[in-house]
Amino acid sequence: MDPILEVIDLRTRFHIPEGTVYAVNGVSFQVTDGETLAVVGESGCGKSVSMLSILGLIPIPPGEIVSGQALYFGQDLLKKSEAEMEHIRGKEIAMIFQDPMTSLNPVLSIGRQISEALTTHLGISQEEANSQTVELLERVGIPGPRERLGDYPHQFSGGMRQRVMIAMALTCNPNLLIADEPTTALDVTIQAQIVELMIHLRDQFGMSLIWITHDLGVVAGLADRVIVMYAGFIVEEAGVEELYKNPRHPYTQALMAALPRVDRRKNQRLKSIPGAPPSLLVEPYGCPFAQRCDYVIERCRKENPPLIAIGVGHKAACWVEVTTGKVL
Amino acid sequence: MTQAAPLVKVSDLKKYFPVKRGIVFEKKIGDVRAVDGISFDILRGETLGLVGESGCGKTTAGRTILGLYPLTSGNVVIDQHQINNAKGDELLQIRRKAQMIFQDPYASLNPRWTVNAIVSEPLQIHGLVHNEKERAERVQELLTLVGLSGRLINRFPHEFSGGQRQRIGVARALASNPLFIVCDEPISALDVSIQAQVVNLLEDLQDQFGLTYLFIAHDLSMVRHICDRVAVMYLGKMVELADHDELYDHPLHPYTIALLSAVPIPDPQKDRQRQRIILSGDVPSPMNPPPGCRFHPRCPIAKEHCSQVEPKWREITPGHWIACHEAKDV
Numbered sequence: 013m014d015p016i017l018e019v020i021d022l023r024t025r026f027h028i029p030e031g032t033v034y035a036v037n038g039v040s041f042q043v044t045d046g047e048t049l050a051v052v053g054e055s056g057c058g059k060s061v062s063m064l065s066i067l068g069l070i071p072i073p074p075g076e077i078v079s080g081q082a083l084y085f086g087q088d089l090l091k092k093s094e095a096e097m098e099h100i101r102g103k104e105i106a107m108i109f110q111d112p113m114t115s116l117n118p119v120l121s122i123g124r125q126i127s128e129a130l131t132t133h134l135g136i137s138q139e140e141a142n143s144q145t146v147e148l149l150e151r152v153g154i155p156g157p158r159e160r161l162g163d164y165p166h167q168f169s170g171g172m173r174q175r176v177m178i179a180m181a182l183t184c185n186p187n188l189l190i191a192d193e194p195t196t197a198l199d200v201t202i203q204a205q206i207v208e209l210m211i212h213l214r215d216q217f218g219m220s221l222i223w224i225t226h227d228l229g230v231v232a233g234l235a236d237r238v239i240v241m242y243a244g245f246i247v248e249e250a251g252v253e254e255l256y257k258n259p260r261h262p263y264t265q266a267l268m269a270a271l272p273r274v275d276r277r278k279n280q281r282l283k284s285i286p287g288a289p290p291s292l293l294v295e296p297y298g299c300p301f302a303q304r305c306d307y308v309i310e311r312c313r314k315e316n317p318p319l320i321a322i323g324v325g326h327k328a329a330c331w332v333e334v335t336t337g338k339v340l
Numbered sequence: 341m342t343q344a345a346p347l348v349k350v351s352d353l354k355k356y357f358p359v360k361r362g363i364v365f366e367k368k369i370g371d372v373r374a375v376d377g378i379s380f381d382i383l384r385g386e387t388l389g390l391v392g393e394s395g396c397g398k399t400t401a402g403r404t405i406l407g408l409y410p411l412t413s414g415n416v417v418i419d420q421h422q423i424n425n426a427k428g429d430e431l432l433q434i435r436r437k438a439q440m441i442f443q444d445p446y447a448s449l450n451p452r453w454t455v456n457a458i459v460s461e462p463l464q465i466h467g468l469v470h471n472e473k474e475r476a477e478r479v480q481e482l483l484t485l486v487g488l489s490g491r492l493i494n495r496f497p498h499e500f501s502g503g504q505r506q507r508i509g510v511a512r513a514l515a516s517n518p519l520f521i522v523c524d525e526p527i528s529a530l531d532v533s534i535q536a537q538v539v540n541l542l543e544d545l546q547d548q549f550g551l552t553y554l555f556i557a558h559d560l561s562m563v564r565h566i567c568d569r570v571a572v573m574y575l576g577k578m579v580e581l582a583d584h585d586e587l588y589d590h591p592l593h594p595y596t597i598a599l600l601s602a603v604p605i606p607d608p609q610k611d612r613q614r615q616r617i618i619l620s621g622d623v624p625s626p627m628n629p630p631p632g633c634r635f636h637p638r639c640p641i642a643k644e645h646c647s648q649v650e651p652k653w654r655e656i657t658p659g660h661w662i663a664c665h666e667a668k669d670v
Contacts, residue, residue, distance in 0.1 A: 054531035169622045170394075199393035199558065201619045204602035208618055226532065229561075229604030233611035252608045270536035272565035274603040275610070277585055281543065282565065284536035288501050 015042035015083075016187055016220055017066075017105075022080035024058075024065045027073060031293045035061045037244040039080075040319075043188065048214065048221040050231035050252070053241035056289060059224045062241075063190050066090075067107060068097040084188075103133045106181035110193035112173035116165040122176050123161030129183040148179040153209060171202035175209070182213065189214075190222045195230060207234060228271060232256060237325070240264050243289050243300035246319060250326040260328040262305045299331070307332045309339060346381035347520055347552045348405065353378050353414035355397075355404045359627060372626050374400040376576035377414070379653065382520070387546065387553040389567030389584070391560060391599075395623055397576040398556045399443075402522045405554065406438050407431070419519055436466045439513040443525035445505035449497040455508055456493040459483065462515040482511040486541060503534035510541065520552045528559060539566055560603045564588050569659075572596050575634040576626055578653065582660040592656060592667040595635050633665065641666045 024036040036058040043049050051059045064070050066082040066089055082089040089100065101107075109115040117125055126148060127141035136144075142161065149157035152175040165173055174194060181189055191210065195203040211234065214221050225231055231238060231252070238255045240248040240263065248261040259265045269283035287304045290296075299305070299312040311331050319327040332339055356371035375397040382388045390398045404411050407423045416423040421434045439462075442448035449458055459479050462468075469475040480490040486507040497505055506526060513521050523542065527535040539562065545551060557563050563570055564584055571581040572595065580593040591597045598617040605611045619638050624630055630637050636646040643666060651663045 054533060171622060200560065200602040201393060201599060202622070203604075204616060204618050205620075207604075208616075227604070228532075228606045229611075232604060232606050232608045233614075256606060256608050267532055268606065270533050271606055272561045273605060274561040274564055274588065274600060275605050276564075278565050281540055282536040284540050285533035286537075288503065288534070 015044050016085060017043040018081075018083040019062070019066060020081045020083070022062060022065060022082065023078040024061050024070060025076050025078055027076060032295075033292045034294075034296055035244055035292060036065065037296050039241075039244075039246055041239055041246065041249065043220050043222060046218055046220055047237065048223060048235045050235035050238045051222060051224045051241060052226065052228060052231060052238060054226055054289065056243075056292060057241040058244040059241050060192050063107070063192065063222065063224060067101055067105060067190070068092070068094065069101075069107075099133075102129055102181075102186070103184040104186055105188045105190065106184070106186040107190040107192065108174075108177045108181045108194050110196050112170065112177045112197070113165065115177060116173060118165050121162045121164055122168070123163075126176070126180050126183060129180060133184045144183075145179075148182060149176070151213070152176075152179045152182075153205075154179075170198055171205060174198065174202075174206055178206075178209065178213070182217065185217060186219055188220045188222065190224070192224045193226070194223075196225070196227070203230070210234075228256075228267060240267075243296065244292065245296070245300055245316070245329065247301065247330070248328045249319065250323075254323065254326050258323075258326075260322055260326070260334060261301075261330050262307050262332075262334055263301045264328075265334065266304075266306075299329070307334055311339075345384060347384045347419055348382040348554070349415075349417040350381070350405060351379045351415045353401065353404060353416060354412040355400050355409055356412045370627050373576050373629060374626060375404060376626075376629075378573070378576075378578045379414075380571055380578070380581060382552055382554060384519075384552055385546070385550050386568040387555050387566055389563040389570040390554060390556045390573060391558060391563050391570060392573035393558060393599075393623060395575075395626065396573040397626070398573050399524055401573070402440070402524050402554055402556050406440055406522055407434065408440075432466070436462075436516045437518055438520045438522070439516060439518040440522045440524065441506070441509050441513050441526045444529055445502055445509055446497075446529070448509055449505060451497055454494050454496055455483070455488075458497075458508060459493075459511050459515055462512060466516050468516065478515070482515055485514065485545070486511045487537075501534075502530050503537055506530065506538050507541065510538075510545070514545065514549075517549075518551070520554070522554045522556065524556045525558070526555075527562065528557065535562070542566070560588075560600060572599065575623060575629050577634055578661075578663060579635065580660075580662045580664075586660055590660075592660070593662050593664050594639050594641050594667070598640075633663075 020040050022036055022039045026033040026035055039062050053059045065077055077090060123145055126145045130136055130141040130144055146157045154175055195206050235252045238252050239246050242263050248264045259268055266285045285304050290300055298314050299316050302308050302312040309332060317329045317331045319329045321327050353375055354377055355375040356373050358368050359370045359372060360366045361369045392398050403409050405416050418434055418438050421430060426434055456479055459482055460475055463475055463478055469478055483490050488507050527538050555567055567584050570584050570587045572579050574595050580596045591600055598619050601617045621638055632647040632649055633651050636642040646665055651665045653663045656662050
């Protein structure tokens with residue numbers, strides 16, 4: 013299948029008084045039509061910055077997109093002007109953010125905020141936009157949508173606000189929806205509601221979905237393919253079942269071992285990953301995970317391994333074959 | 341489970357926050373019933389988990405138990421000290437024995453104090469060191485205990501990562517040689533790989549010093565891992581309390597069942613096959629909670645009487661407590 017979005021060798025840096033932050037260091041991936049791609053990693057791994065770079069939402073300066081291409085149906089988004097991007101953002105590619113409170117305008121009613129997207133992108137009348145807004149709110153499961161049009165964000169609970177955000181993202185029927193930790197600020201029962209809703213809407217609207225998260229649990233039941241990021245690099249990429257059954261990068265393995273499971277009795281200590289991720293203020297040299305890795309060899313400290321294909325649709329950036337100890 | 345004596349006894353604890361209206365002539369218009377009658381014991385050396393969603397009153401419960409909020413009614417006894425009317429020396433005694441680790445390692449450390457000052461403060465307040473040399477030695481010892489280098493004592497909190505800051509918070513809590521520590525979501529602000537480090541540290545310290553923990557969290561997977569017994573709260577009330585494996589393998593309260601089924605499992609096949617119970621709606625306001633069982637408007641098995649009669653807190657099988665009319669022992 014053809015990719016609808018193909019990102020090639022994206023590098024994003026930030027120039028701050030303390031030096032240069034190497035936030036994204038050569039990230040390449042694809043999203044095909046109707047696919048759900050999960051991007052997993054800890055804070056500061058570059059998962060959000062990658063997506064913001066693609067959408068032209070990085071403030072320049074201090075940010076700088078050093079290299080890369082983001083081909084959306086063959087057109088490079090990184091070369092587009094701000095005016096052109098305004099037509100793509102929201103209409104073709106929509107994004108929802110982690111914290112629904114700070115991403116909604118507190119002094120505008122939600123009806124106005126949603127219908128704004130409709131009148132801007134589709135050029136329809138306010139009246140028509142209102143009726144479409146009601147329909148959208150209904151689809152995302154907000155009870156009594158007509159009565160709630162005039163309500164302000166603070167009158168909604170966290171889960172309901174996230175539903176409003178989703179409704180807003182869906183206004184123009186986007187081809188691709190990027191969800192940046194959409195359930196992180198929510199309780200588990202509300203998280204389950206939102207995940208269920210997103211799966212339902214994804215299938216109904218037939219859109220592709222990029223789901224950014226730090227939670228390996230949430231994406232297991234949701235994604236088709238998973239990318240694991242660490243310190244601005246993609247370290248592993250695989251189909252969802254393959255990744256959980258057969259994680260190959262030492263970081264992915266360690267992350268899974270560090271995670272207690274609700275469905276399992278405690279049988280041992282959690283395996284913690286010693287140390288902390290490397291400072292992004294230092295130009296990357298060698299494998300970014302080398303200092304914390306159990307399988308580290310001399311070569312890791314000098315040369316950063318590329319993503320190497322190790323199975324069908326399965327790639328890992330590691331010099332060592334972890335299961336056998338063989339050096340690739 | 342060993343038949344240890346309870347270190348902490350909580351009986352019918354209530355904490356209401358008044359809601360007022362008006363500026364000059366304040367008028368009380370109601371109460372937020374954050375904690376509305378909870379009872380449990382915490383045994384010496386055990387970890388009791390307190391779980392529930394935001395707004396269920398778990399943090400308020402933890403703070404009220406330590407006397408950080410004056411309680412509205414009920415009784416809390418920590419190592420034979422009544423917390424209710426404790427003043428002066430007795431309050432100081434309780435403070436020495438019962439400590440707290442806070443959720444946000446960014447907000448719970450004074451940014452203008454060095455690590456040295458932060459960790460020394462409890463030592464000085466409780467008169468646990470007698471001269472400068474003893475103090476310096478003790479601070480070094482505490483930092484080593486929590487896995488921080490003693491060379492870092494003159495640094496400020498902003499120079500540390502989140503996980504390291506939480507270690508400083510742990511060192512401060514340990515400084516007064518406490519018996520009991522309330523851990524209020526100590527890992528929820530941390531990344532997964534760092535969470536495991538802090539949890540392992542808490543477990544090691546418990547083994548070493550025989551500490552008793554009240555572990556407040558919303559991450560049910562981590563609670564299963566770290567706790568011996570687990571209590572589930574909903575809207576200010578306890579709904580279920582049992583040994584950790586019993587609770588996770590045989591939950592009986594419909595809220596616990598729904599809560600557990602909502603926790604994602606990092607295994608695609610298992611996660612997709614699982615029967616998930618999605619609760620509709622949100623948690624009601626604690627200002628006017630629903631009558632009868634507080635969970636009845638969202639409960640999948642609610643009957644007529646659930647909306648009228650409040651269920652009793654009863655022991656359904658030995659050690660397994662529940663507040664539900666309809667739940668049956670299976």
